Amino acid sequence: MGIAANDPTRAFRLDGKVAFISGAAQGLGAQIAQTLAAAGASVFLSDVQAEAVEKTAAAIRQAGGKAASIRHDVTVEAEWDAAIAKAVSTFGGLDILVNNAGVEDMALITEASLETFKRIQDINVTGTFLGLKYAIRAMRPGGAAGNSGSIINLSSLAAMIGVTGLSAYCASKGAVRSMTKAAAIECAQLGTGIRVNSVHPGVIKTAMGNHLLEGFVRLGLVPDLATAEAAMGQLHPLGMGEPADVANAVLYLASGAARWTTGAEIVLDGGAAAQ
């Protein structure tokens, strides 16, 4: 890794590496899987949507990449144990985990249901915690893969700024941001060779991004979708981003180019948090 890190033509390559991406059926997860595969990694895609995630894996294979998929609910501990074991047995190792699966639901605090609040924490926070637990067990010295690694957690701009109607989601992504730093320090101090970082996208027009815009209208915060879109355009000084803008940052963190980066947060928001 030492030589490759000094060679920009090789530093971002992932040849021979195995990457696990949760929530990879669609949206950012699907793009991240495609990007890591294009950089040479074997990618193991998981999602609760079994057919859709296999379709995404098949498209990566069609394009010449190495990909497999599994149905996996990130809130279920036994499923994490089995899914990580399956990735290791399928591709012979585990070097990268992208904790990407996540959900958002908009409600004013006074109207939000406790059930929905807990469900968002369960998927976004517990799901990420369990991913850390089983990936670190596999990646650390003596683990089933045992070759160190890089873990990237999908947090959000919502971990840094408050947004009306998003208190449950903001709380969950703030937790992911803090947990990332705790995990990074723990992994470094225990000498595991594992790096843990978070990425913080602004609004990207995936299914979740569109749902967010609709939520602003549903809560009566803006009169219509066109106004919501215009407000999002103003929020991001460089304009709206695309899934590739997130996937490229994940590739950097996954690669040897980031070998000295751990506990860091990369904000990908076209300048939104800087204003």
Ligand SMILES: NC(=O)c1ccc[n+]([C@@H]2O[C@H](COP(=O)([O-])OP(=O)(O)OC[C@H]3O[C@@H](n4cnc5c(N)ncnc54)[C@H](O)[C@@H]3O)[C@@H](O)[C@H]2O)c1
């Ligand atoms: N799109 C954005 O604007 C945006 C911004 C910041 C952060 N993020 C984060 O990026 C990640 C991906 O978001 P996206 O925009 O691609 O969303 P998306 O809704 O398009 O995709 C999320 C995926 O997660 C899967 N999923 C949901 N619950 C699951 C569970 N219990 N177990 C396994 N998989 C599950 C879904 O089936 C879906 O395929 C999320 O963590 C999200 O919070 C998104």
